[in-house]
Amino acid sequence: MFDALIIGGGAAGLQCALILGSAKNKPFAENKHIGIIVHQKTSHLQTALFNNVLGLAPGTTGESILNEGKEQLKALYPQVEHIENEKVLEISKQDGIFNVKTNKHTHKAKTVVIAVGYTNLMTIKGLEPFTEPHPRAAIEKDRIWLKNTDHLIEDN
Numbered sequence: 632m633f634d635a636l637i638i639g640g641g642a643a644g645l646q647c648a649l650i651l652g653s654a655k656n657k658p659f660a661e662n663k664h665i666g667i668i669v670h671q672k673t674s675h676l677q678t679a680l681f682n683n684v685l686g687l688a689p690g691t692t693g694e695s696i697l698n699e700g701k702e703q704l705k706a707l708y709p710q711v712e713h714i715e716n717e718k719v720l721e722i723s724k725q726d727g728i729f730n731v732k733t734n735k736h737t738h739k740a741k742t743v744v745i746a747v748g749y750t751n752l753m754t755i756k757g758l759e760p761f762t763e764p765h766p767r768a769a770i771e772k773d774r775i776w777l778k779n780t781d782h783l784i785e786d787n
């Protein structure tokens with residue numbers, strides 16, 4: 632059982648894992664089991680090239696950030712469990728606990744963070760009721776979001 636399970640190993644997912652990992656010495660994070668389904672295949676960063684980002688050497692690729700991000704997380708916060716080679720197919724909730732079904736296993740979690748980008752969410756069953764066109768993107772870009780208030784879709 633995870634206390635917090637992050638889905639997606641792109642920019643948002645890895646950053647979230649770093650922040651949760653960094654709380655390890657705080658009382659509220661004591662003995663908490665945190666995991667990340669670190670799927671990166673469809674990250675938008677895979678094809679990104681950074682030339683004008685403060686602090687990044689021009690020519691830095693998104694691919695390198697993805698690879699190094701995983702290593703950074705492992706080195707700094709080894710207590711965060713990496714789940715490799717799994718893709719989420721369905722999320723459901725029973726008695727207040729989430730069942731996160733992948734192509735290989737079903738993981739149980741008290742809290743789920745969904746960080747799968749803004750394009751291909753519809754492949755995860757169970758998210759349809761929350762999915763809407765992204766309110767801040769041009770309609771022709773066909774971007775979506777999970778309807779939320781300050782990033783909270785529903786409790787946990």
Ligand SMILES: Cc1cc2nc3c(=O)[nH]c(=O)nc-3n(C[C@H](O)[C@H](O)[C@H](O)COP(=O)(O)OP(=O)(O)OC[C@H]3O[C@@H](n4cnc5c(N)ncnc54)[C@H](O)[C@@H]3O)c2cc1C
Pocket residue numbers: 638639640641642643644668669670671672673674675676678679680681693717718719720746747748749751754755
């Ligand atoms: C050419 C290019 C240049 C860009 N340049 C910049 C830039 O200069 N600055 C900038 O800020 N942004 C830039 N971007 C945009 C940036 O890449 C995105 O804003 C960023 O990647 C979004 O992060 P994210 O974590 O929300 O999504 P993503 O990075 O797309 O990550 C989503 C993750 O979820 C995973 N995933 C998807 N479905 C599932 C599933 N069913 N189960 C498990 N995991 C799943 C994916 O594999 C992926 O790793 C650029 C994008 C491109 C394409």
